[in-house]
Amino acid sequence: MQPSTxxxxxxxxxxxxxxxxxxxxxxxxxxxxxxxxxxxxxxxxHEIVIVGAGLAGLTLACALNQYGVRAVLLDEDNTVGVKGxxxxxxxxxxxxxxxxxxxxIYDRIAAKGVxxxxxxxxxxSDEVYSFxxxxxxxxxxxxxxxxxxxxxxxxxGFLVEQLYQAANxxxxxxxxxxxxxxxxxAEFAALNITTPAGDYRIEAxxxxxxxxxxxxxxxxxxxxxxAKTGDDRWCIADVRFKHPPPVERHTWIEAPxxxxxxxxxxxxxxxxxxxxxxxxxxxxPEEVSREEVVRTRINGQLxxxxxxxxxxxxxxxxxxYRSECLNQLQxxxxxxxxDAAHVxxxxxxxxxxxxxxxxxxxxxxxxxVLQGRAGPALLASYHDERHEAATHNVLVTNRTTRFLRxxxxxxxxxxxxxxxxxxxxxxxxxxxxTGRMSTPNVYSRSSVCHSSGGRALQNVALLWADGSxxxxxxxLAWTQGHLLLLVFGRLNExxxxxxxxxxxxxxxxxxxxxxxxxxxxxxEHVVDSHGHLAGCAGKPRWAIVRPDSYLAASGQxxxxxxxxxxxxxxxxxxx
Amino acid sequence: MTSEPxxxxxxxxxESLLDAHQGLSREQSESLNARLVLxxxxxxxxxxxxxxCLKVAQETGDETL
Numbered sequence: 331m332q333p334s335t336x337x338x339x340x341x342x343x344x345x346x347x348x349x350x351x352x353x354x355x356x357x358x359x360x361x362x363x364x365x366x367x368x369x370x371x372x373x374x375x376h377e378i379v380i381v382g383a384g385l386a387g388l389t390l391a392c393a394l395n396q397y398g399v400r401a402v403l404l405d406e407d408n409t410v411g412v413k414g415x416x417x418x419x420x421x422x423x424x425x426x427x428x429x430x431x432x433x434x435i436y437d438r439i440a441a442k443g444v445x446x447x448x449x450x451x452x453x454x455s456d457e458v459y460s461f462x463x464x465x466x467x468x469x470x471x472x473x474x475x476x477x478x479x480x481x482x483x484x485x486x487g488f489l490v491e492q493l494y495q496a497a498n499x500x501x502x503x504x505x506x507x508x509x510x511x512x513x514x515x516a517e518f519a520a521l522n523i524t525t526p527a528g529d530y531r532i533e534a535x536x537x538x539x540x541x542x543x544x545x546x547x548x549x550x551x552x553x554x555x556x557a558k559t560g561d562d563r564w565c566i567a568d569v570r571f572k573h574p575p576p577v578e579r580h581t582w583i584e585a586p587x588x589x590x591x592x593x594x595x596x597x598x599x600x601x602x603x604x605x606x607x608x609x610x611x612x613x614x615p616e617e618v619s620r621e622e623v624v625r626t627r628i629n630g631q632l633x634x635x636x637x638x639x640x641x642x643x644x645x646x647x648x649x650x651y652r653s654e655c656l657n658q659l660q661x662x663x664x665x666x667x668x669d670a671a672h673v674x675x676x677x678x679x680x681x682x683x684x685x686x687x688x689x690x691x692x693x694x695x696x697x698x699v700l701q702g703r704a705g706p707a708l709l710a711s712y713h714d715e716r717h718e719a720a721t722h723n724v725l726v727t728n729r730t731t732r733f734l735r736x737x738x739x740x741x742x743x744x745x746x747x748x749x750x751x752x753x754x755x756x757x758x759x760x761x762x763x764t765g766r767m768s769t770p771n772v773y774s775r776s777s778v779c780h781s782s783g784g785r786a787l788q789n790v791a792l793l794w795a796d797g798s799x800x801x802x803x804x805x806l807a808w809t810q811g812h813l814l815l816l817v818f819g820r821l822n823e824x825x826x827x828x829x830x831x832x833x834x835x836x837x838x839x840x841x842x843x844x845x846x847x848x849x850x851x852x853x854e855h856v857v858d859s860h861g862h863l864a865g866c867a868g869k870p871r872w873a874i875v876r877p878d879s880y881l882a883a884s885g886q887x888x889x890x891x892x893x894x895x896x897x898x899x900x901x902x903x904x905x
Numbered sequence: 906m907t908s909e910p911x912x913x914x915x916x917x918x919x920e921s922l923l924d925a926h927q928g929l930s931r932e933q934s935e936s937l938n939a940r941l942v943l944x945x946x947x948x949x950x951x952x953x954x955x956x957x958c959l960k961v962a963q964e965t966g967d968e969t970l
Contacts, residue, residue: 750936
């Protein structure tokens with residue numbers, strides 16, 4: 331049975347959220363088919379069961395499928411998006427887009443989404459500062475832009491379609507399969523599942539919890555959580571204007587038309603603007619979400635009485651945020667990924683982006699262990715690396731939260747001071763924050779990253795041996811989950827022989843990187859004409875790159891014991 | 906951070922500081938000080954030095970005058 335095609339025409343539909351309104355979106359429906367377990371007598375055991383087909387679960391499923399790893403993906407409903415409502419994540423950062431390039435959905439995201447590079451921040455009626463990311467040199471060596479804005483359900487829909495269209499699909503999608511119970515022992519985990527056609531039970535060697543911020547697994551494994559709640563309240567209005575404003579990100583720290591509180595204005599796909607208003611902490615969510623109240627706010631923002639037919643309200647949704655981080659991302663056979671593992675405020679787009687990066691981190695490790703390239707120790711590094719990332723994201727977003735919702739007294743005095751100074755002096759703009767945008771996290775305490783590694787390599791453009799254009803993402807896809815050993819510069823015969831032997835013993839894919847094709851000695855080589863790849867790797871003689879495009883280690887000597895050891899350590903072999 | 910004397914002209918600075926606050930309400934003084942702290946912090950720059958400065962200010966606040 332084929333899934334219905336994606337059509338996201340606006341349609342009148344109710345959504346499951348209290349106090350929300352607007353006409354919503356028509357989301358795709360995917361087919362439910364009764365799982366074989368319903369009619370079987372014996373309980374099946376699956377190597378990997380992924381719970382939750384959101385951004386994280388679908389990224390993991392797509393990545394595992396690309397590595398040829400078998401898995402079952404369970405989702406409690408039969409569509410993407412937030413219970414048919416609207417978009418949660420809207421802003422996808424470069425590292426995430428690079429992952430999507432490798433998974434094969436980037437072109438669709440680029441075609442559907444909106445790229446922006448100009449951001450302006452206002453306080454009162456003054457512009458505090460503006461920036462143009464297109465002129466920032468830090469972002470421009472990747473083939474992906476700094477950000478693309480697109481509704482989350484489009485990304486999820488593209489991932490689902492990518493799975494359905496895969497020539498050899500190893501991941502089974504099970505819609506309308508909801509988990510109702512869980513237990514685990516030394517040998518396996520067992521899951522109780524309910525479906526429209528009946529209930530069943532399955533066993534799993536690894537359970538990947540991608541079920542989001544309300545994950546039932548947290549209680550089932552008695553996970554300890556570090557959490558912080560505040561009283562900051564916001565209300566989203568997704569609107570479509572007949573005469574759209576310029577494609578720029580505008581943020582007001584103190585909007586005169588919102589009683590001096592913050593307002594965000596972002597464009598997404600289909601000409602839909604997300605306008606997000608900071609509310610009084612004691613605001614009644616029902617009242618602030620009433621359509622007439624929303625229209626009054628928009629009148630205030632545009633400075634006139636805007637006729638109703640000048641824009642449609644697609645969605646209205648009030649929200650509060652909190653920050654939460656599990657202290658352990660692995661509990662026995664359960665790995666926590668995405669919002670199930672950590673929740674942050676939306677400032678800086680660190681929620682969805684880190685969920686995708688969690689999934690990409692875990693996927694290659696599961697593949698390497700299940701396909702015999704690594705021992706189980708590699709899986710433990712998931713916690714090392716992604717907990718460090720989550721902790722960092724919590725820290726950064728909490729700082730922004732404190733700037734945007736300062737406590738009365740000194741916090742507000744210092745914020746006023748920073749804003750006043752920033753209007754005239756560049757140095758103080760460093761203190762003003764409306765969100766520090768998601769960048770790839772550094773892994774400084776990972777058991778499988780050497781201190782010479784632990785950083786992400788950007789998706790730089792390369793030339794293949796035959797002269798055609800490619801990039802790092804293609805090169806990584808080509809390794810099919812193996813480590814990539816890049817060797818920069820010329821190679822003599824002895825070195826070539828030693829590297830060939832190393833590759834044979836370890837299974838790493840060895841590729842020579844040269845500035846000009848004429849310098850290549852190895853059959854497997856790429857041309858890095860501008861030296862961008864060498865530059866972002868830190869100009870080493872060799873670099874070990876993992877399937878998630880992180881540098882595991884790098885060094886200057888060919889071919890020594892350190893290199894040999896570094897290749898084994900990258901997959902968790904004991905030193 | 907240096908706790909050794911470093912002012913070119915301590916008396917002159919102190920006088921300018923007092924003059925700047927003259928005639929201000931408590932609130933205006935408070936915000937002037939906040940701006941001044943941020944301006945000076947940028948002059949220092951170094952995280953280590955800034956944290957050391959904060960510590961000195963915090964510790965001396967504990968003592969009864």
